[in-house]
Amino acid sequence: MVRDLRGSRMLITGASSGIGRSLAQQAARAGARVALTARSADKLDELVAQLTAEGADVTAIPADLTSDAERRRLLEVVTGRFDGLDVLVNNAGVASAGHFADGTEAVLRQVMEVNFFAPAELMRLALPALMRGRCPAVLNVASMCGRRGMPAWTEYSASKFALCGLTESLRAEFARFDVDVLLVVPGLTSSDLSRHMLRSEARMKIDFSRGMKVDDAARSILDALRRNRSETVLGSDARWMLLANRFFPRWVDYLIARRVRRLYAS
Ligand SMILES: NC(=O)c1ccc[n+]([C@@H]2O[C@H](COP(=O)([O-])OP(=O)(O)OC[C@H]3O[C@@H](n4cnc5c(N)ncnc54)[C@H](OP(=O)(O)O)[C@@H]3O)[C@@H](O)[C@H]2O)c1
Secondary structure, three states: OOOOOOOOEEEEEOOOOHHHHHHHHHHHHOOOEEEEEOOOHHHHHHHHHHHHHOOOOEEEOOOOOOOHHHHHHHHHHHHHHHOOOOEEEEOOOOOOEOOHHHOOHHHHHHHHHHHHHHHHHHHHHHHHHHHOOOOOEEEEEOOHHHOOOOOOOHHHHHHHHHHHHHHHHHHHHHHOOOOEEEEEEEOOEOOOHHHHOOOEOOOOOOOHHHOEOHHHHHHHHHHHHHHOOOEEEEOHHHHHHHHHHHHOHHHHHHHHHHHHHHHOOO
């Protein structure tokens, strides 16, 4: 199956920066009608102005996705504006780095709110519109940390594992409505995620600039949507890590634990 994005009515979350911003640009340029959401209204307006000048049909609906009322308003405005919805891309996300024992319940809950509860409830709210959509799909952007837990990325890993589990379960449930449920598992990407972290206390610093280019990640995500791929792992780091973890999980555990011991030896 090949999904034609021309005229497709899409909602993309986390469209104010990074992967989501590039996804919105590429989807709009491919002829999709795109609703952009995130909290930063100014950044969304700037992107809408740019894409509208290019002739795209785009609209900005600022919202904090951790609020139930704002999620409901968002879906009402999008479906009203486009007279329906074909594709929901749950891309918004937030990270936190540092050991779990030194963290707080507030940060854990906020990470779960953005990365798990928001996409979960958006899927539930969007389902009635998607059921009436053309070639409808939900695409969830998780992370390689959602398939292999990482030390110091504990809260983030837990939230992305939850998202992966929900996505897999819903794939079969939504099959009865002919709504496809797709998962993308990116590796390191050179976005602004590290600058938006809720806490940044990990001893092992990760150089995000070494990661995949944001535009390449977005292109691959749209390709997965077009080809209706159930699960797509992006980036050689993610592919190698998940391959090693599948066949030698205890070896990966050992190497990671050894690294943590060394980092904390002093
Ligand atoms: N960068 C990586 O290495 C990497 C690797 C694997 C997976 N990912 C995943 O890729 C997705 C995109 O991240 P990115 O790398 O592009 O990071 P980013 O540049 O920090 O983008 C995150 C987006 O999420 C939005 N967001 C955060 N909290 C929100 C809230 N409460 N309500 C509404 N929107 C909210 C942000 O917008 P506002 O701040 O304007 O609200 C922003 O648009 C995330 O799900 C991330 O977990 C990233």
